[in-house]
Amino acid sequence: MRRTAPATLLALILAGSLPAAALEGPAPAAPGTTAPAASGKPRVVIVATGGTIAGAGADAANSATYQAAKVPVDKLIAAVPAIAGVAEVRGEQAFQIASESFTNAQLIQLAKQVSALVKRDDVDGVVVTHGTDTVEETAYFLDLVVKTDKPIVMVASMRPSTAISADGALNLLDAVVVAGARDARAKGVLLTMNDEIQAGRDSTKRVNIKPSAFFSQWGPLGMVVEGKTYWFRAPVKRHGTTSEFDIDTIDALPDVAIVYGSGNMHPEPYTTAVAGGAKAIIHAGTGNGSVAGYLVDTLKDLRQKGVQIIRSSRVGDGFVLRNAEQPDDKYDWVVAHDLNPQKAKILAAVALTKTQDSKELQRIFWEY
Numbered sequence: 001m002r003r004t005a006p007a008t009l010l011a012l013i014l015a016g017s018l019p020a021a022a023l024e025g026p027a028p029a030a031p032g033t034t035a036p037a038a039s040g041k042p043r044v045v046i047v048a049t050g051g052t053i054a055g056a057g058a059d060a061a062n063s064a065t066y067q068a069a070k071v072p073v074d075k076l077i078a079a080v081p082a083i084a085g086v087a088e089v090r091g092e093q094a095f096q097i098a099s100e101s102f103t104n105a106q107l108i109q110l111a112k113q114v115s116a117l118v119k120r121d122d123v124d125g126v127v128v129t130h131g132t133d134t135v136e137e138t139a140y141f142l143d144l145v146v147k148t149d150k151p152i153v154m155v156a157s158m159r160p161s162t163a164i165s166a167d168g169a170l171n172l173l174d175a176v177v178v179a180g181a182r183d184a185r186a187k188g189v190l191l192t193m194n195d196e197i198q199a200g201r202d203s204t205k206r207v208n209i210k211p212s213a214f215f216s217q218w219g220p221l222g223m224v225v226e227g228k229t230y231w232f233r234a235p236v237k238r239h240g241t242t243s244e245f246d247i248d249t250i251d252a253l254p255d256v257a258i259v260y261g262s263g264n265m266h267p268e269p270y271t272t273a274v275a276g277g278a279k280a281i282i283h284a285g286t287g288n289g290s291v292a293g294y295l296v297d298t299l300k301d302l303r304q305k306g307v308q309i310i311r312s313s314r315v316g317d318g319f320v321l322r323n324a325e326q327p328d329d330k331y332d333w334v335v336a337h338d339l340n341p342q343k344a345k346i347l348a349a350v351a352l353t354k355t356q357d358s359k360e361l362q363r364i365f366w367e368y
Contacts, residue, residue: 099131
């Protein structure tokens with residue numbers, strides 16, 4: 001009942017049967033105020049970007065067929081009146097798009113918006129609603145470049161708000177709980193879905209049709225149960241205030257391409273990506289980031305021309321060992337450690353805003 005009742009309310013709003021004003025929604029915080037909240041509740045800003053959590057289907061039985069990015073942030077908040085009991089919340093609409101359409105420019109714009117919010121004395125935490133397709137990339141990007149100890153919590157859903165089994169309402173409530181929790185500080189950007197609190201760096205989408213879609217090979221950091229946070233581990237990689245990267249100094253990202261490993265490959269995907277402007281190639285290799293023997297000369301040649309070659313793996317878990325499978329020291333290549341290809345792409349792009357040195361890049365991949 002906790003999952004379906006808020007979704008039913010939102011479906012009524014979307015159908016015009018119930019005005020959003022009829023629900024007890026949170027009052028917006030006065031802009032610019034620095035005084036503590038009179039209620040004693042944490043002050044949380046929800047930044048909405050679209051995605052399935054803001055999606056709507058034609059029928060309540062549609063859990064996988066729907067249009068993403070249809071519901072604005074004020075209706076998302078109004079549909080979960082329980083939020084008012086845990087935090088003073090206001091919303092900002094950054095974008096209204098499906099997350100597969102995110103570009104580097106939008107990543108930067110979002111990060112600057114979040115960075116400005118966490119600098120405010122009247123903001124205790126930020127929730128970012130996002131589509132599941134690329135939420136792991138956005139979470140990792142924010143983890144790297146927003147210098148704060150305040151909680152930044154990504155939230156998404158696998159089913160639209162109009163579905164019988166919608167998961168977005170409880171996910172959103174849990175995200176606000178985490179964003180307002182003092183024990184969530186200094187843990188990096190988090191992802192709250194399906195009652196779990198995942199590290200934004202580690203979590204990845206592995207299932208595309210179930211609410212239990214996100215996993216980390218190192219396990220969740222904690223859980224949210226009935227409005228309370230429970231923690232079991234903490235992240236150790238650099239992030240937030242310990243990061244050497246700062247969104248306030250980043251206005252553009254270099255292009256980084258991913259080439260997926262398989263049998264019977266061809267060199268053209270690598271050379272075409274470089275011809276299109278890629279400054280680095282993430283080789284999503286088989287096994288331990290393996291490179292087919294017939295492709296080694298192509299990658300060596302691209303490296304000699306200044307393109308960074310970074311070996312990741314298409315395998316879901318584990319990590320790529322340096323100088324195993326390929327002599328990385330000899331070829332001046334980099335290994336992605338435990339980062340999957342899409343997260344390696346984010347780190348490479350951020351790192352390349354500071355250095356072109358492969359040894360420095362390798363240090364960054366070890367530390368982040």
